[in-house]
Amino acid sequence: MEYIQAQMSLTIAVCVKRVPDTAADKILDPSDFTLERDPDESILNPVDEVAVEEALRLKEAHGGEVTVVIAGPETAFKAARKALSMGCDKAIHLSDPLLHGSDAEAIAYALSCVLRRAAYDLILCGSESTDARTSLVPPALAEHLGLPGLCQAKKVEVDGQRVRIHRDRDQGYDVVEAPLPAVVGVNWGANEPRYPSFKGIQSAKNKPVEAVSAADVGIDASRVGLAGSQSEVLGFGARSAERGRILVDDRDGQAHVRLADFLQERKFI
Amino acid sequence: MAPALVGTPDVWVILDHEDGVPSKVSLQMLTAARGLAAQAGGAAVAVFCGTGWARAKEVVARFGAAGVLVSESDVFAGYQTGPTVETLAGLIGERHPWGVLFASVPFGKEVAARIGARLGLGVLADAISVAVDGERPVVEHAAFGGSLVVRKTLRSGPYLICLKANAVAAEEAPDRGAPGLEEEQVPASTSDAAKRAVVVERVSTGAAGRPPVDEAAVIVSGGRGLQDPANFSLVEALADELGAGVGASRAAVDAGWYPHSAQVGQTGKTVSPQLYIAVGISGAIQHRAGMQTAKTIVAINQDADSPIFALSDFGVVGDLFEVVPKLTEELRKRRESAG
Ligand SMILES: Cc1cc2nc3c(=O)[nH]c(=O)nc-3n(C[C@H](O)[C@H](O)[C@H](O)COP(=O)(O)OP(=O)(O)OC[C@H]3O[C@@H](n4cnc5c(N)ncnc54)[C@H](O)[C@@H]3O)c2cc1C
Ligand SMILES: Nc1ncnc2c1ncn2[C@@H]1O[C@H](COP(=O)(O)O)[C@@H](O)[C@H]1O
Numbered sequence: 001m002e003y004i005q006a007q008m009s010l011t012i013a014v015c016v017k018r019v020p021d022t023a024a025d026k027i028l029d030p031s032d033f034t035l036e037r038d039p040d041e042s043i044l045n046p047v048d049e050v051a052v053e054e055a056l057r058l059k060e061a062h063g064g065e066v067t068v069v070i071a072g073p074e075t076a077f078k079a080a081r082k083a084l085s086m087g088c089d090k091a092i093h094l095s096d097p098l099l100h101g102s103d104a105e106a107i108a109y110a111l112s113c114v115l116r117r118a119a120y121d122l123i124l125c126g127s128e129s130t131d132a133r134t135s136l137v138p139p140a141l142a143e144h145l146g147l148p149g150l151c152q153a154k155k156v157e158v159d160g161q162r163v164r165i166h167r168d169r170d171q172g173y174d175v176v177e178a179p180l181p182a183v184v185g186v187n188w189g190a191n192e193p194r195y196p197s198f199k200g201i202q203s204a205k206n207k208p209v210e211a212v213s214a215a216d217v218g219i220d221a222s223r224v225g226l227a228g229s230q231s232e233v234l235g236f237g238a239r240s241a242e243r244g245r246i247l248v249d250d251r252d253g254q255a256h257v258r259l260a261d262f263l264q265e266r267k268f269i
Numbered sequence: 270m271a272p273a274l275v276g277t278p279d280v281w282v283i284l285d286h287e288d289g290v291p292s293k294v295s296l297q298m299l300t301a302a303r304g305l306a307a308q309a310g311g312a313a314v315a316v317f318c319g320t321g322w323a324r325a326k327e328v329v330a331r332f333g334a335a336g337v338l339v340s341e342s343d344v345f346a347g348y349q350t351g352p353t354v355e356t357l358a359g360l361i362g363e364r365h366p367w368g369v370l371f372a373s374v375p376f377g378k379e380v381a382a383r384i385g386a387r388l389g390l391g392v393l394a395d396a397i398s399v400a401v402d403g404e405r406p407v408v409e410h411a412a413f414g415g416s417l418v419v420r421k422t423l424r425s426g427p428y429l430i431c432l433k434a435n436a437v438a439a440e441e442a443p444d445r446g447a448p449g450l451e452e453e454q455v456p457a458s459t460s461d462a463a464k465r466a467v468v469v470e471r472v473s474t475g476a477a478g479r480p481p482v483d484e485a486a487v488i489v490s491g492g493r494g495l496q497d498p499a500n501f502s503l504v505e506a507l508a509d510e511l512g513a514g515v516g517a518s519r520a521a522v523d524a525g526w527y528p529h530s531a532q533v534g535q536t537g538k539t540v541s542p543q544l545y546i547a548v549g550i551s552g553a554i555q556h557r558a559g560m561q562t563a564k565t566i567v568a569i570n571q572d573a574d575s576p577i578f579a580l581s582d583f584g585v586v587g588d589l590f591e592v593v594p595k596l597t598e599e600l601r602k603r604r605e606s607a608g
Contacts, residue, residue, distance in 0.1 A: 010465070015326075020413065043342055044372040046535070046536055047536065052426055071328045104382070104392070105382070105385050105391055105392060108386060111385070117377065130535050130536075130558070131412065132412065133395060133412075133539060134378070134392075134394040135378050135379075135382075135392055135394070136378060136381075136382040136385075137382075138382075138391055139350070139378070139379040139380075139382040139383050139385065139386075140382040140385060140386040140392075142383070142384075143354075143382070143383040143386035143387055144386050146462070148349070148351070148465040148466040149349075149350070149379065149383070149466070150349065150466055151375060151379055152375050154529075164469070166472075167349070168375075168530065169530075170481035170483070170530050171474060171481070171530070172395060172471065172472050172473040172480075173472050173474075174349075174468050174470070174471050174472070175467065175468070175470040175471075175472065176349045176466055176467065176468055177466070177467050177469050177530070178349075178465050178466040178467065179465060182465075182466075184486075188529055188532075188536060188537075189529050192426070200498065205454055211299065223365065225534060229391070230385075230390060230391020230392075230424050230425070231391045231392075231421050231422070231423055231424075232392060232421065232422050232423065233419055233420070234407065234420040234421060234422055235416070235422050236417050236418060236419045236420065237418050238411075238416065238417060238418075243566065243579075243580055243581060243582050244581075244582035244583060245578070245579075245581060245582070245584070246581075246582065246583045246584065247573070247578060247581075247584045247586060248583070248585050249573075249585075249586045249587065250583065250585055250587025250588070250592055251587075252449050252588060252593075253591065254543060255585040255586075255587050255592055256585075256592050256595040256596040256599050257599060258585075259583060259585055260581045260596060260599045260600055260603060262292045262567075262582075263544075263567075263600070264603065266544075266565055268487065268511065268543070268544050268565075269511070269600055269603060269604060
């Protein structure tokens with residue numbers, strides 16, 4: 001990806017993911033351990049809203065265009081639709097049965113094939129998804145594209161040819177800077193995402209959506225899907241944390257003694 | 270991507286450290302690596318990138334590393350992941366260890382993800398347990414807010430595994446008479462491409478001293494029930510008595526009572542401490558998503574119907590303003606009388 005400065009406007013891609021609503025039941029398909037996603041119970045990955053908002057603010061400040069990119073089946077597009085109704089200009093939807101069961105590294109490779117087709121100045125992602133929570137996609141994507149990856153950003157600034165972020169750390173942050181183009185993983189705290197307006201929701205329906213297949217973007221089929229993924233799910237179980245569920249009422253003002261006994265029994269003191 | 274034909278059955282531990290002081294996760298990784306290496310037929314080997322090796326050396330030996338690859342350079346801290354990725358990818362690609370353990374913290378996961386993408390290897394992130402089954406590793410990983418535990422492996426090695434804090438308890442190596450740590454210096458590799466993301470400045474804010482929530486073995490968290498930011502001092506006093514980290518619910522964070530870096534839950538940190546004490550927290554599903562894999566859960570809440578009690582090992586129904594100070598005092602007394 002060669003960066004050519006035509007004018008000071010930003011060509012931005014923002015990658016979003018559809019995740020199950022935490023409050024909904026999750027069902028894994030027992031035949032291949034992939035997630036059966038009920039489209040009505042899935043949402044735009046919450047932190048991706050922050051990434052979308054950041055993309056829109058950068059566009060508002062510098063001019064340019066925001067493309068939302070999503071990989072997933074038909075039903076996943078709902079998440080991208082929300083990003084469009086927030087104000088993104090257009091969408092690319094990578095959808096292909098070949099991708100079914102791809103792990104994070106495989107998805108990152110697939111997204112890199114989509115993103116390679118245009119000269120984006122900035123590729124924004126959320127810092128992590130709520131279902132897999134791996135955070136692997138943004139750095140792996142940066143690696144596939146041969147770009148610097150700036151993750152955990154709670155502040156993003158673009159200044160001429162460079163992007164500068166505040167990278168969240170416990171008890172502080174690092175200021176990290178890289179030349180464009182770059183991949184940035186946006187974290188909570190960067191901004192307060194806007195709600196889609198009624199007008200936004202209406203106009204989202206008419207925004208351009210490019211649907212592409214794996215072959216369209218030159219994805220090597222042997223590197224995606226269940227068979228092309230390095231990770232293999234062996235099994236799963238409901239978290240059967242057998243909790244003691246001892247309940248003590250403090251009516252007698254002595255519950256702290258019982259609790260101290262409990263902590264001592266379990267060797268925490 | 271051909272499987273490693275030649276290689277070593279060693280298990281490498283990429284040390285997570287602050288200027289030579291290994292983090293707790295590093296000691297836990299060294300402990301895990303000894304067990305894995307014994308089964309894989311190799312040795313536990315530490316890998317040190319950064320500055321301050323002299324400070325780390327003794328601890329690394331005590332926790333049973335048979336060897337160490339040392340790349341002492343300040344280039345690692347100056348650039349975001351680039352030199353670390355390049356140096357480690359070079360070593361892993363060349364020597365093919367059986368597996369490589371990274372700390373499952375943002376930096377460790379980023380490095381692992383990039384190495385995976387560069388070498389065509391898979392990555393197992395957020396492992397809450399790790400074992401060997403036959404030739405391959407098996408990890409457990411909590412998915413969908415901890416409501417499911419998924420067992421995973423990788424098809425071929427070198428196996429890149431990110432281990433979460435407190436997945437294993439750190440234990441020093443028993444064989445103290447073992448031969449000394451075998452040290453090998455390796456150069457840092459620093460192409461121009463690796464030096465694009467520059468760390469311009471490191472800004473430290475606020476209270477150090479308490480362990481961060483994603484590392485702490487014990488966490489005391491406060492929620493809206495505290496009613497006022499000043500009352501977080503009750504939670505902090507209890508935490509300090511237990512040597513714990515301090516967490517917060519989103520309600521407390523959104524109200525500006527505590528920083529987001531302390532938030533536990535779906536949109537905060539996911540933690541698996543030995544002990545989690547929820548104070549004035551109702552236990553909303555998004556909060557549970559971040560803490561329900563804790564080994565022991567204690568809740569203090571005045572509402573007996575609060576959902577937090579459904580996943581508690583020990584619950585106190587009572588006023589936190591009564592119970593918490595008395596508990597802190599009781600623990601202090603017991604500590605002092607135990608000498
Ligand atoms: C997309 C999304 C993401 C979210 N992410 C997170 C997340 O990451 N983390 C998170 O925590 N939440 C998250 N939430 C919010 C979550 O739904 C809850 O609103 C939040 O966890 C409530 O915080 P709380 O338990 O402190 O407050 P409340 O639910 O108000 O509970 C306060 C509790 O304190 C008790 N109490 C009050 N006074 C006393 C007293 N004197 N003594 C003892 N007990 C007392 C009450 O009985 C009550 O149970 C998220 C929500 C959404 C929609
Ligand atoms: N299928 C996908 N399509 C588009 N973007 C994705 C997809 N999966 C992950 N991402 C991006 O990568 C980020 C981190 O996701 P993860 O690595 O799954 O925790 C998300 O917040 C998205 O920005």
